[in-house]
Amino acid sequence: MPDNGGASGPTARKITFPAGRSPPTISWLLLPPWRCPTFALYFRLFRYGFRRHATYRAAAVAGAFTNTVFGVLRAYVLIALWQARPGLAGYDVADAVTFCFLTQAFIGPMQVFGGGLELSQRVRTGDVAIDLIRPASLQLWTLAEDLGRATWLFVVRSVPPTLAGAALFGIVTPSGPLAWAAFGASVVLGVIVSFALRYLVALSACWVLDDRGVQSLSLVMTLFFSGMILPLVIFPGWLGALAQALPWAAIVQVPADVYLGKADVAAALGFQALWAAALLGAGTLATRAVRHRVVIQGG
């Protein structure tokens, strides 16, 4: 496995670096003490994911602008609803406005509109065959890159719309450092659940050849059942109960509720962790199935 950015086999002890680059000594020292090659590999992939997306600065600024505009438009609708029904579902107007800007903030890191993974392209072109023979888990590999992408998008596409919402309408903030920490954990778990779903959608292309149909189905489920369009707490009756039990709730509604202090933190994080584990497990099984399915057509 020469020069592919540090991917070393399970027996290798030494990390290899791309040709022509010296080992990054400073950041190496900053690594945690358990500097096993596996961790170093995934950390490197995380950084690559961050840096790859950090190239597109203009696009990120444009995205943040669009998220803000939509946040303003949707906020007015929610304000009108909560003015007609004060205290609906335990939210007041400020909670509803905050919820609205949080949903816009989550669009980037949670990749609510789907995609974000190079993997689906690689399945279509057949390059995934090379990914599958790498001596590292395809799912973890992709997850590490995706977390890097999410970190970058959190900085450029989550923070500005939220600040704009705070300036234009005023928003509520978590009560203390503990609440902020719980929110941070909830966002990370939300990104992982979102990744696990998108990973399954990307792999589906191995079976259906053209995965755009699956992607649009996934988009519908994500938009509606995550809380992106309306808070799940105002969905009526059984629809509300169902929506709040499905994995998509872990992407937007649950992190927003943790932020607003409307949810029991342990239960909320447990719910997200459970879905993350279940979906990553499904992803592992799907990856194994793909390994048996891939046919490489020569050249």
Added chain:
Amino acid sequence: MIANARVYLLLVATWMRAAAQYPGSLALLTLGSFVVNALDIAAIWIIFAHTPELAGFTLPEVMFLYGTAGVSFALADMFAGNTDKIGSYIRSGAFDTMMIRPASPFLQVAADRFSPQRFGRVGQAAVVLAIALPRLGIDWSRAWMIPVMIVSGFVIFVAIWTIAGAAQFLLTDAPEVANAFTYGGGQLTQYPLSVYGGELVRAVTFIVPLAFVNWQPGLYVLDREDPLGLPYALRFASPAAALIMALLAALAWRAGLRRYRSTGS
């Protein structure tokens, strides 16, 4: 004009044949497009499950405003929505190819990768409008305004898309800014403008004339007071607003094309 229409239809037919090569995916995509947009109306229904009126408007009235703007927007999206890809055509060099072909670059962009899934959205908005109309109890002598507002709305949205597309000759890397005006306009017109703040309503009346897509003519059809008290004559101004926007869009497109420089890739 006729030659342009022929070229456009020919390109559309070609891309539709291409899309039909994956019939299963095509069916799912069309259904998906129908359902994604139906989510917006589902949101409206959920809102009205909690309140009989939103900013002074009832459910059938909101569905009427949603349906008329939705049909205009979906038709415009079908015709000109692809202009938001101009940035990527410029970056990849595909726009060079379009410039040297003996057909209008605008029509080539508009028809590129045309997919029948775009019918899903038109169908969805038309269904909502058809459900809303009999429930409104409107004075049918005012119904002549409905086709006028749909056509004007279509022209206004196409113009916004064209201007946004032309802006990409300058902002090649940031196509998403355009989304704030195109899809943002689609989002804004789903609800009665009385929902939004006064400054925003004045901005979309006098700067980006989205109020003329469905709000001002809709007030005439519904025979309602203007909550902002703007002049009554504005209700009939939609065709004029559409005409002005179309002229501006043509100028912007020409200016954009003149500034075009190939990326050389």
